[in-house]
Amino acid sequence: MLAATEQGLAGVWFVHQQEHLPDCSRWVTDDTHATLLAAALQLSEYFQGQRQTFEIQLHPAWGTPFQRAVWQALQRIPYGHTSTYGDIARDIANPKAVRAVGAAIGQNPHSIIVPCHRVLGTNGSLTGFAGGLDRKKYLLALEAAHA
Template sequence: MNYHASTQQSRFTTPLGPMVLAASDQGLCGAWFDGQRHQPDTSRWPHATRHAVLQAAQEQLLAYFDGRLRAFDLPLDLAAGTAFQRAVWQGLLAIGPGRLTSYGALARSIGNPAAVRAVGAAVGRNPVCVIVPCHRVVGSDGSLTGYAGGLPRKTALLALEAGSQPDALRRAA
């Protein structure tokens, strides 16, 4: 993935572990749990504790984990992905809190029903986890399938959205 030269980062701790946030001049372009698959090398991005988008993202994520926020309101910069990946990530944004979809349904929703595997790969490379809700995608039989941040976190996020927040977050941490 190609991130803007203006990309800056911040780190903070969530109930599900430390996260790295990244923002360009266009908006939030990254949110990863430490050790998450497909996390880019962020070592060259300067730390920015006063970046407005990074501060807003941290505040909204903490409110989400506290159960006080269900929908995020942040400018997003998803330009690092391919056109296909961006279409998949936009499809993820249409999945409301507490709702689930399958990879096949997501492929159909973006007008590419034969691309189920490619959709799965794009979901796995989502650069803005939690906010772009890739955790809401499950197998066609309803089973929990891969999550770049780990299945315990996916389980906790789904439980949080279903209303059993405190216990779910403690078990996944």
């Protein structure tokens, strides 16, 4: 599911995603809105292995400053690579905040575009993903095949 406001892409969620959706009162309802069309096209290219980065304006106001710092760190993980919760905590200069990083990742409203699927447990294990671990495994395999 895609959602946008006049300020940018508000979110990307999977059907039956585990997390709650943010306030939708400001979402645009026009299916032909430029942001929604661009997001749909870029996601289609991603799933075809033709896109490794996204060029779309994200809605700027979601999340706390800490969450936004975590989400920005996620965007620095290269396509086809993975990171750990501890790596992200160190990247945002808060190395003891590993659990808080995990919580912030779990609230990421921009699945795939802000690549929370690239974060693994310290031992390389697949850990929580709001879209489900099968989807996380699929996304990582897709990227590995096209990196």
